[in-house]
Amino acid sequence: MNQVRPDPGYLALARSGELERRAQGLRLRIRACDLCPRRCGVDRSAGALGYCGGGERACVASHNAHHGEEPPISGTRGSGTVFFAHCTMRCKYCQNYPISQLGHGREMSDLELARCFLDLQKRGCHNLNLVTPTHYSHAFLSALIVAVEEGFRLPIVYNTSGYESVEILRILDGVVDVYMPDMKYSDPDLARRYSDAPDYVERNVEAVREMQRQVGDLVLDDEGAARKGVLVRHLVMPGDEDDSIDALRALSSEISPTAYVSLMSQYFPAYKAVETPPLDRRVDPVAYGRVVEWMASTDLRGWIQPLPAI
Template identity: 50%
Template sequence: MGFQPSYLKLLESGELKRRVETAYAHLEACDLCAWKCRVNRRAGQLGVCRTGEKAKISSYGPHFGEEAPLRGWRGSGTIFFTHCNLRCQYCQNYEISQTDAGVEVEPEELAEIMLRLQHLGCHNINLVSPSHVVAQILAAVLIAAQAGLRIPLVYNTGGYDSMESLQLLDGVVDIYMPDMKYADAEIAKRYSRIPNYPQINQAAVREMHRQVGDLQLDENGLATRGLLVRHLVLPNHLAGTEAIVRFLAQEISPHTYLNIMEQYYPTYRAHWYPEINRRITPEEYRQAVEAAHQAGLYRLDR
C-alpha cells in the first residue's frame, strides 16, 4: 500500500470535522498562535496577526526553491498566507508578512487551491506562515480531503506556535517545518519583536517531533512525514546557532533533518541595526555548520 496522508484517518473517523469546529471556537477568544491575543476574530476583531475570520493569501504555486525532499522534480505546492505572527526587522518577504497585500478566501476557495496544486503534480501542500490561520486551514483540508486531496501537508512556520494549535493539528500535519530563529529571548525581542521566543519555540518543536518523529523519505527521496528544521544564520552569531543545534541533537533527536541557511541579506528595516546590516561571511557560515556537526547532527541540508 502506498503513502496515505495523516488527515485521511481523521476524515474517516469524523474527527477532522470535530477539529474544525473546535478550531473556529478558538477564534472567538483567539489563542491559535503564541501571542494568544484573545480577540474575537469571528466578530471582526483583529489581534497581532491582523487577520479576521477569513484567511488571506498572497500567492500560490509550485515552488522549486525548497529543500530537495520537498521540491522533488515537480515542486512543492506552496500557499503563501498574508501576514505573520512575527515582526522580523530583516524579513525578506516583508511585502507578504508585514503589509496587507493579498486576497481573502473562503475555506472552499482555499480547498480548491490545494486540489489545483495536487492536479499540477506538486508533491505536497506547503502552508507558508500558517500559525494565525490554523482554523481556516483545517476547514479547507476537510473540504479538500473529501474531494480527493491525497498528498502530504507541510506546516511551514516561523516557530512561534501555541500548544492549542499544535494539538488541533495532531494527526493532520504530515511534515512540520519550523524555523528555530533564536536561542536568546532578548535578541528575539529586538529583531523580531516577539516575547519569550526560545521557550515557546523549543516547546513547539518538541511537540512537533512527538507527533511526527524524524523526517522520513520514500524511495524517491521525497519527504512523507516528520520534522524538518530551518535555521537562518545571522551576522555576528546573533541567532545563537551553537545553542540551537545542541538543543536539537540532545533534546529532540540526533537524526533531526536541519537546513542551515546562509541566504541572509539585510532588507526591510535591517539598516536600523548596524550589527545585522550586512551579509554573513563564509567563516560565519562554516562555523555554524561545524557547530552542527560537533553537536552530533548529520542530516544537514545546505
C-alpha cells in the same frame, strides 16, 4: 512517476468526523483568539484584528509549485506552496515582508482555499506546503475537509516560524505529515529585539518537541521526497553566529540528536534590517564556517547552504 502512497493520516480523521470536530473547535477559538502564543483574545469572527492582523478568512498571497525548497520538499515536481499573508512575528529582516508585514494577499473562503489545494495536487506537486499558516489553522482545517471530499490526498507540510502554541499543535496531530519549523534564536533578548517575541525561545523549544513527538525524525520515500517527520530550518544571522550554535545545540540535546536541519547562509538585509546593525550586512563566511563545522561534529543531518560570497 506517481508511486502508490499510503493514505495520509488526515483521511481517517476526515472519514470519522474527527477533522470536522477539530475544525469547529478552532473556529470557536478565533472568537477569543489564542491560535498562537500571543493569545490576543480578540474576536476575529466579529471583525476584530489581533497582533498578526489576520481576520476570520484566510488571506493568501499566492499558491504555486515551488522548486526552491529543500530537496526532499521540492522533489522533482515541486512543492505546492500556499503563502499566507500576515504573521504572528515582527522580524525586522523578513524577506517576505510585503506578505507577512504589509498583508499583501487576497481573502479566500474555505471553498476557494480548498480549490488552491486541489489545484496544486492536479499540477503534480509532491505535497501541500502551508507557509506561515499558524494564524489561519482554523481556515486550513475547514478547507482541508472540503478538499478531501473532492479527492485531495497530498501529504501536508506545515512551514512555520516555530512560534507556536503546543495546545494548537496537538489539534493538528495526525493531520500534518511534515513539520518544517524555524529555530531562529537561542537568546531571548535577540528574539525580543529582532522579532518582538521575547518568549520565542521557550515557546519554540516546546513546540518543536511536540512536533517531534508527533512525527519523529524526517523520513524520505523512494523518490527522496519527505514523507513524514520534522525538518528544522535555521538562518544564520550576521553577528549572532554563536547563537546559531546554541540553537542547534538545543535541538540536538533537548529534542533529537539525529534531527534533520536546513542550515541557511542566504541572509541579506531586507525590510528594517538596513537600519538595524548588525543586521545591515551579510553573514561573515568565516563565522558561518564555524557553525557548519560545529554541526558537522554532531549527529545532526540535513542540508547546508554553501558559504556566502565575500
